[in-house]
Amino acid sequence: MRCPFCGHLDTQVKDSRPTEDHAAIRRRRFCPECGSRWTTFERVQLRELVVVKSNGDKAPFDRDKLARSLAIALRKRPVDEDRIERIVNGIQRRLEALGENEIPTKVVGEMVMENLRDLDMVAYVRFASVYKNFREARDFEEFVEHLGEDDLAD
Numbered sequence: 001m002r003c004p005f006c007g008h009l010d011t012q013v014k015d016s017r018p019t020e021d022h023a024a025i026r027r028r029r030f031c032p033e034c035g036s037r038w039t040t041f042e043r044v045q046l047r048e049l050v051v052v053k054s055n056g057d058k059a060p061f062d063r064d065k066l067a068r069s070l071a072i073a074l075r076k077r078p079v080d081e082d083r084i085e086r087i088v089n090g091i092q093r094r095l096e097a098l099g100e101n102e103i104p105t106k107v108v109g110e111m112v113m114e115n116l117r118d119l120d121m122v123a124y125v126r127f128a129s130v131y132k133n134f135r136e137a138r139d140f141e142e143f144v145e146h147l148g149e150d151d152l153a154d
Contacts (some may be wrong), residue, residue: 001029001040008033014128022080023089049095050102058102061095063088070112073127077120121147 001011002060008031008121015028025042065087074084091111095103109131114126134140 003031003036004032004038005036006031006034019085021086021089023093025140032048048101049092051108052102054105061092061103061108063092066091066108066112070116070123073116073123074120077123079120079123083119087119092117 002009003011010032010120012030012032013027014030014037017026018024019041023043027042028037028042029040030037041068050058052058067084070084070087071081091108094111095108098107112127112130113124117129125140125147128134128143129140132143133140134143
């Protein structure tokens with residue numbers, strides 16, 4: 001693997017171990033040229049997923065983008081990064097299990113909403129505000145009103 005710091009091609013693996021949820025292999029790497037150290041993750045990819053946006057455009061599924069979206073929604077909330085990683089892994093596995101290579105963004109968004117609702121209501125509302133494209137304060141009010149009704153029904 002090429003060193004991300006100096007570009008040297010001959011790097012070494014110093015340590016390998018499974019991640020906490022055993023969904024990936026964590027490798028600590030070292031560059032003998034510049035002395036830098038970094039971590040890589042190796043994951044099983046069952047199929048090439050493509051996300052189909054609402055306008056019809058297609059883009060490769062990007063688990064890092066999904067993780068960033070969750071991290072933004074969960075910013076300053078009492079949720080650790082390992083939990084976010086487990087959610088991303090779970091969503092990716094569910095998407096792969098659908099058996100389709102092309103997944104509408106709506107499906108991904110609903111999976112994120114489902115996970116956030118169970119995890120943290122503030123993050124759930126934050127994500128919903130972007131996902132459902134709230135334009136004014138009244139949109140928030142209506143969403144939160146329905147939230148209360150849904151909780152009473154559960």
